[in-house]
Amino acid sequence: MTQDTFIAIGKITSSHGLKGEVKIYLFTDPNNLKLYKNFYLEKTENIAINIRHNTNKNIIIAKINNISDRNTADTLKNKMIYIKRSQLAKIDDQDNFYVSDLINVNIINQKNTVIGKIIDVKDHGAGDNIIIEFNDHTISEYPFLKQYFPTIDLKNQKILFIPPEII
DSSP: OOTTOEEEEEEEEEEETTTTEEEEEESSOGGGGGGOSOEEETTTEEEOEEEEEESSSSEEEEEETTOOSHHHHHTTTTOEEEEEGGGSOOOOOTTOOOGGGGTTOEEEOTTSOEEEEEEEEEEOSSSEEEEEEETTSOEEEEEOOTTTOOEEETTTTEEEOOOOOOO
16 A cells, blocks of 8 residues: 555534534544644545534544535535545554555455455444455455454455354
């Protein structure tokens, strides 16, 4: 993954109030926003984010680019907010990684045969789920647990997958 890659950090879910504020669902800890200097709306427009307050763990109320009315804020609904990967802290430990590093990594079985690739990672609140597109083009979702994904080798772009037993 190159340093210029965009990483989604949030999604604007709605406007908030009458003064142009928006509600943003974050894919990161709100405290991490202080670490980033540049934000991008839909990977194109460089934007300024002024956090007004946190409503809960993953939702913030913010002002974007000094928008001052609800109608303009409404046009931002469902837009994604990104940062560039180069803004993330470097990780030198092979046992730690960013979730975005898993996208497009090959999934192998116990015979070391590539059986698919990771196409997405979802956080449904109780933990991350890995979305795999198998070689036959079927797509399935699995909890990101050590018992199903015991070996992660990002250097060689492969992850061992042991599927859960069918009951």
